[in-house]
Amino acid sequence: MTDTTSLPCDPGPDDPLVNFQGKTPYDDYVHASVLSSLQQPLTNDPNEMPFLVTTQVMELWLTLLVHEWRAAQDALVKDDHECAMEALRRSITAHHALNDSIRPIARMTPAQFNGFREAFGAASGFQSAKYRQMEFLLGHKSRSLMNPQRADPTAYAELEELLNQPSLYDSTLAYLHRRGLPVPEHVLERDVTAPYEADPDVEEVWRQIYAGPQKDPLLDLGEALTDIAELVLRWRGDHLLATRRAMGAKSGSGGSSGVAWLEDRAARSVFPELWTVRGRV
Template sequence: MATTSAQPRERTPVAEEERIERAARGEGPPTLSFEGSTPYARYAGIEALLDLQHPRTGEPAETRFIIATQVMELLFLLIGEEWERARDELEADRVAAAMAALRRGHHAQDVLVSSWDLLATLTPVEFGRFRDVLGEASGVQSPGYRHLEFLIGNKSAVMARPHRAAPRARAVLERALREPGLYDAALRLLHRRGLPVPLDRVERDWTRPYEPDPEVERAWSVVYADETPGAELPALAEALLDTAERVTRWRHRHLMAVKRALGARPGTGGSSGLDWLSRNAARDVFPELWSLRTGFQLP
């Protein structure tokens, strides 16, 4: 394809020697002259990114709402990649690599939870001025968020149904339905390490939601009883719990933002609103890691 001024040819990667030479030639200040858009804008797709906000009313808070939603979607993508990486590393018995991915995910989750600050002060008046233009649009329809829910065991073929007409999203969700989730991979690892994880938790119908099992709780209790310095399985358990706690924080911030802006009115997506969100926020992620704490005793 011929290069035009509107589509400048991308430069090949810049070597360290060239960067040093350019800095010396310019005596310090950054390069400011480019053909067409800047390399920064081309690399990160900035022009396309900033052309994605299309408010439908004159309410200033609508732009904030759109941007907050888009930020969350990008973070869903990033977290999903880290959780998939952690799951795959667990399946390959590389616990240290899995925990590194979980820790990177924790940082992204913290930003995700904080992103609710953009909407925390949305008043009923502000939201009311643009709520009707949302139509039936609702966060429950987010394929990125649904992917995360599938990865942590909250599987539901019904919840993938809205994405049947979107090939990319459908493929991602169908794969996540069929494959073991993050917690499933952890339990399979424990089984391979000789912990008493029931066989029906090692191989099962992965499309079904995860249900708590007292034998799994017992297996995690054995893990926690290992006080060997540097033991990796107790560290893995805590890393998973850190992930789970952040999911609950996000769900609760969602609940509070809706309660503040909308009260108990039904959601735009057809749900009961607060009732639906409250039930979701109350559901423990990786449940046996929480329940074992109630009656924990050293074996």
């Protein structure tokens, strides 16, 4: 019979290291102790912790998405197609993880949500600076939606930088132009602080790509962007459904009309010509 009381105390040559001065190298690198100190629920309600952790996890995925889209954009500016595609592909897997991460809170009943809703007062995901950065990179620019960050100079400056820069889509169109496609001057010179609006000439550019050879790397780029657009629309749809389940037509903690406001937001197209072109090929 195995003696379970005499497990080896001293590590052998094949065992992991266990003696460290101070914190483990893992904690130095991952800051796990900092991360796990950040869950500070305001109630004892059992549904609050899943809500808080899910929100924090989503913030981390948003951080990664913004990082990857900026990397993709930098690569496009340098005409480095492969590097841009790698960043976009990494962002697509991260976006799947973002979308999956809503699961722990996607089916809350109104009574469950009410159990802790009062405690967080006027807090709302609408005030997420990282989400706003993500939207700006998609081309959904809005100076007024930066206002929640007005009293936070660092967060405001980061948003202002992205507001004034071309979006990921603007950079894509400039890249297509350099690759010889007829992206019109008025699109290349557009006011990048304004929301991107669909343009028939851009649709024609994508039509030429989509009607051409199916192994064209530019078509791969179009499909990667379409994957991203679809994942963004799915996130918005899933968030909207979770909201509808948890609070019906009540107004939002952030002061909006709630579901009605989110429905309008969810209806906005992402990279619009990549969708409309499909009716023309």
